[in-house]
Amino acid sequence: xxxxxxxxxxxxxxxxxxxxxxxxxxxxxxxxxxxxxxxxxxxxxxxxxxxxxxxxxxxxxxxxxxxxxxxxxxxxxxxxxxxxxxxxxxxxxxxxxxxxxxxxxxxxx
Amino acid sequence: xxxxxxxxxxxxxxxxxxxxxxxxxxxxxxxxxxxxxxxxxxxxxxxxxxxxxxxxxxxxxxxxxxxxxxxxxxxxxxxxxxxxxxxxxxxxxxxxxxxxxxxxxxxxxxxxxxxxxxxxxxxxxxxxxxxxxxxxxxxxxxxxxxxxxxxxxxxxxxxxxxxxxxxxxxxxxxxxxxxxxxxxxxxxxxxxxxxxxxxxxxxxxxxxxxxxxxxxxxxxxxxxxxxxxxxxxxx
Numbered sequence: 245x246x247x248x249x250x251x252x253x254x255x256x257x258x259x260x261x262x263x264x265x266x267x268x269x270x271x272x273x274x275x276x277x278x279x280x281x282x283x284x285x286x287x288x289x290x291x292x293x294x295x296x297x298x299x300x301x302x303x304x305x306x307x308x309x310x311x312x313x314x315x316x317x318x319x320x321x322x323x324x325x326x327x328x329x330x331x332x333x334x335x336x337x338x339x340x341x342x343x344x345x346x347x348x349x350x351x352x353x
Numbered sequence: 354x355x356x357x358x359x360x361x362x363x364x365x366x367x368x369x370x371x372x373x374x375x376x377x378x379x380x381x382x383x384x385x386x387x388x389x390x391x392x393x394x395x396x397x398x399x400x401x402x403x404x405x406x407x408x409x410x411x412x413x414x415x416x417x418x419x420x421x422x423x424x425x426x427x428x429x430x431x432x433x434x435x436x437x438x439x440x441x442x443x444x445x446x447x448x449x450x451x452x453x454x455x456x457x458x459x460x461x462x463x464x465x466x467x468x469x470x471x472x473x474x475x476x477x478x479x480x481x482x483x484x485x486x487x488x489x490x491x492x493x494x495x496x497x498x499x500x501x502x503x504x505x506x507x508x509x510x511x512x513x514x515x516x517x518x519x520x521x522x523x524x525x526x527x528x529x530x531x532x533x534x535x536x537x538x539x540x541x542x543x544x545x546x547x548x549x550x551x552x553x554x555x556x557x558x559x560x561x562x563x564x565x566x567x568x569x570x571x572x573x574x575x576x577x578x579x580x581x582x583x584x585x586x587x588x
Contacts, residue, residue: 267416270409273377280384293381300374304367312426313362313419320425327432334439341446 267303272296362419369412376405 276292307313312320380401387398491497496511503509518524 268409268413269373269377270406273380273405276377276381277384280381280388296377300370303370307363307366307370307419310363310419310423312422312429313366315361316359317362317418317422319359319361320422320429324425324429324432327429327436331432331435331439334436334443338439338442338446341443341450 269296269299269303272299362415362422366412366415366419369408369415372408373405373412376401376408380405 272292272295276289276296279289279292282288315323380398383398383401494511494513495503495509499511500507500509508514513521
């Protein structure tokens with residue numbers, strides 16, 4: 245069963261390794277299983293488990309600090325469109341005021 | 354699905370991460386148990402493994418979405434700054450327009466007041482000759498400026514003197530009842546004691562008349578005789 249698990253992990257690894265930021269947890273789980281297979285007393289296993297735990301914790305912190313993910317992508321797109329519209333409207337308004345002729349000059353009779 | 358769609362990317366990421374943690378723990382525990390001869394149900398470890406791989410794939414996709422959202426967020430921040438700048442420009446323009454409106458309103462008001470004054474002056478216009486004539490009359494009495502040939506000792510003053518007052522209409526009205534006064538100044542008649550007492554001491558005469566009238570009133574209404582009065586006074 246352990247070998248089957250390792251094989252499954254190995255298949256999914258190459259795709260993960262393409263990313264420069266390796267956010268996949270599978271390699272660490274694979275390392276834990278490999279250690280369990282090799283090391284009977286459990287010291288290395290414990291070490292690998294700590295690495296996995298640390299990575300999960302770091303991922304949680306990273307997610308908490310990431311900007312712009314407090315809304316769904318659709319909501320964010322909607323907000324972006326609203327902001328763009330605001331900028332366009334305000335630009336138009338400013339242009340209108342600057343080019344507005346305030347005084348009606350009467351024609352000379 | 355609608356509820357899922359409204360969930361933020363952060364919530365979804367944290368949820369998937371929790372799932373990953375649970376699944377990896379279960380898998381490791383299952384493999385550890387299988388070594389200690391307690392065999393789990395067949396296929397269960399494969400199922401967990403498949404779920405783990407699926408969740409990991411989902412996690413990676415969500416992380417890519419989160420990175421894209423981060424870039425969009427940066428663009429939104431730039432747009433927000435631009436919006437703030439535009440707001441500030443609009444407020445500045447509004448302030449300047451308000452100021453210009455105030456200045457123009459003041460100028461228009463003052464111009465209207467000027468026009469009213471001009472119209473009023475035009476309606477009540479006086480010819481320059483009349484004004485000059487009036488000016489001559491005012492300045493004839495030397496009230497505005499001393500005469501060119503005035504020297505200290507000159508009896509002329511910028512105000513009417515005693516002699517001028519007495520030689521005016523009021524002074525003549527006072528001299529009507531006097532005899533032999535033609536051509537003579539009232540002051541001479543006063544000095545010679547020929548003026549009647551009435552004109553000399555008018556206040557005293559008025560007081561005397563009041564006393565006489567009040568005494569007559571007293572005698573008439575209270576039937577008091579002269580003997581009664583002398584008896585009262587001798588007490």
